[in-house]
């Protein structure tokens with residue numbers, strides 16, 4: 001297969017790009033290829049534009065007629081000249097097309113043996129599936145190995161874009177779409193120790209603020225991941241992080257850590273983590289304000305009015321049913337838009353969410369679980 005010389009200088013491109021930050025960091029094999037081609041085309045355009053525009057100006061001044069004088073017709077024809085300026089540039093055009101097409105085909109053809117991660121896109125959250133029911137909004141991959149994403153949407157068209165990888169693909173409901181890439185560098189040194197602990201403490205009980213901290217909840221530096229297909233009200237919030245791991249052990253350790261509640265984590269804390277990580281927070285608040293769905297404050301143990309006019313007491317079974325079969329009992333005043341989490345949350349996960357909801361109901365004061373979520377051990 002055709003491959004561009006990765007070491008070819010980007011003409012003046014690299015210089016410019018790093019100086020003006022036109023492009024985000026180049027962190028995948030595609031980045032080098034795409035940027036190289038981009039600058040090649042740009043400079044070919046400049047090469048033609050400058051002399052043509054220069055001649056245009058020069059001649060329009062040189063042959064300017066005094067006012068009032070009639071313009072003469074000039075039908076003189078120069079065949080060699082016309083052939084030359086038609087045929088020569090077409091070599092450039094065909095060249096650009098061939099390089100572009102080859103690189104496009106390369107980016108569309110997933111190599112055999114790529115690590116496969118399933119991606120579940122929904123309004124307005126990402127779920128990256130690492131197998132065995134481990135689903136997390138962050139994308140964690142291995143360096144120098146091709147990763148394939150098998151993507152599906154539950155509702156409308158989304159699009160997954162990782163600028164640093166120059167990789168992007170639409171996700172259309174009703175079918176699987178695929179993309180692949182190979183990361184060539186990590187996003188930087190992992191944050192450990194006090195800085196991480198402070199951030200975790202300050203951020204406790206909220207959806208992790210990637211913009212503010214510039215590292216993930218576990219201290220990893222990351223590349224941005226966006227949805228680039230306008231998909232509704234909270235489209236702009238549909239962003240996540242890509243973490244490139246240097247070793248398989250490190251990646252597996254992370255997967256293990258997010259996979260299930262360790263014995264040292266209480267169900268209430270785990271329930272809160274799931275509430276933040278699994279997209280519930282996008283539709284449900286815990287402070288009493290309505291969002292797309294009702295707030296969880298005071299839900300548990302109270303009587304819920306349903307859309308069909310009946311009522312139900314919010315006990316364990318009701319919450320469980322609401323999570324697994326959201327459409328079977330719809331709360332009055334809300335649209336039945338909640339996605340089902342069947343097959344995505346384990347029984348222990350659901351128990352933990354119920355335990356968390358109990359802490360938010362009226363009788364037990366909703367004390368913020370201050371500082372006890374810091375079980376993260378920072379190895380490395």
Ligand code: HEC
Nearest residue numbers: 279280283292293294304319322326329330331334336338
């Ligand atoms: C896309 C928005 C959305 C997401 C994401 C979502 N929900 Fe919902 N949820 C709703 C809506 C809307 C309702 C009210 C209508 C209904 O009952 O289906 C609801 C109702 C509920 C109820 C019943 C609440 C009540 O007041 O009686 C529970 C419990 C619940 N959701 C739990 C969850 C959990 C747990 C998660 C995350 C794992 C979650 N939801 C994610 C939209 C969402």
Ligand SMILES: [Cu+2]
Nearest residue numbers: 158227231238
């Ligand atoms: Cu989207």
